[in-house]
Amino acid sequence: MHDIRMVREQAAALRDGMRRRGALDQLEPVIARLEALDRERRQTIQTVEEKKAARNAASQEVGRRKKAGEDASELQAQTRTLGEEIAGLEASLTETEAAIQKGLYDIPNVTLPTVPAGDETHNTVVRSWGTPRAADGVKPHWEVGEALKLLDLPRGAKISGSGFIVFRSAGARLVRALMNLMLDLHTREHGYEELWVPVVVNRAAMTGTGQLPKFEEDMYALTDDQGFLIPTAEVPVTNLYGGEILDAAQLPMALTAYSPCFRREAGAAGKDTRGLLRVHEFDKVELVRYCRPEDGAAQLELLTGHAEAVLQKLGLPYRVVLLAAGDTGFSSAMTYDLEVFAPGVGKWLEVSSCSVFTDYQARRANIRFRAAPGEKPQFVYTLNGSALAFPRVIAALLEHYQQPDGSVVVPEALRSYVGADSLR
């Protein structure tokens, strides 16, 4: 969420940001309305506060007279009228502020200057690592997975629905191995604190990271109780310090958590539905960082490197894509996608999305820090990235390391975790 002051004082930069996302035409009415609402709000506040000051003074006078045994009924009646006027003005103020809030929720973050303008055709590959394997003869992961009895897709669909995966035997162990490999790497070598968090969160948390109110239809909601299943550990982890003021010494903060992730994928029916490419429940290790504003860009490079390190450990060829403004997520100011090559399906698969949100999320979740004692609190910058999402990594492993005899070689770094050199 933007500060209304952004609309008031930096309207040109805001409009330019929306233009770079290709969203200005759509959002211009929202911005114009916000400008009007802001003027209206401030005017109402002035009036209401004058009346409140008058009421406060009058009420005190009533108290004084009563104490002195004098009559105050006339003054009381006047003050009552004042109170009624205040109530009316405050009701309209509440409406105005709700409208402002709603408008602000509709405006995405402004991307950093280094982000190319335009739609996804302007995404740029900034670097790549490893050599993609030639596609010939490589079977798609769902075929290998079923042949080696690592996956049981039909039974997953039976007990839960399509898009819910059952892993079994070495496949199940592979999931656990990936979790341990990634968490060990991030905690031991990258300095992250490990968290284990609830997968059910409340509406406030979902709003803090920006999933709500705009993307409610993509979330699984509990019916008998309030609450949502998290679509990513970003939600509980980023909101961990919501409403708090941190000490400067705590920054940068680096947190990591494994969690299952639940996504309805509304509107994505029929797209990449085979195998592990797009599922409703999957596992992921997430990285979250909080930092000072001046460190935002550097911290994004650092975080992206931590996600890349997992792919390098696994020996999977990948590329780093800088998303253009129009393809950058709603709350994000700059995003790198990590795409791993899966020769069986012949596609680059997105296994991570690393973003810096500037103060956009922090303002929503109200996460601040005090740079020095006595200074005013300011919003932190938040960052996050998957490192990594499991299913597509598993798909890439089953395809990239596939052998002519149908077996799959386990990459070195994973062997002690899986307890085998190859899956056969």
Added chain:
RNA sequence: GGGCAGGUGGCAGAGUGGUUUAAUGCACCGGUCUUGAAAACCGGCGUUCCUGCAAGGGAACCGGGGGUUCGAAUCCCUCCCUGCCCGCCA
């Protein structure tokens, strides 16, 4: 799920309708004193919003929301959370 007790500033902790601009202590910051430090003393000590070039002025905030009243931390309703007891349970 039922009952009881609570939720006040960074922390502790007063305050049950009107000089409360929320006492007091601790912590923290500045100063005096000191060679330096400690102690002592003096001063400061929150967040948000509106207004103003500024100095300043004003408003709101005692778990959230609503109500009663001229006036609410204080009374009422409701929700949330914490602790304890009972019940249930992996």
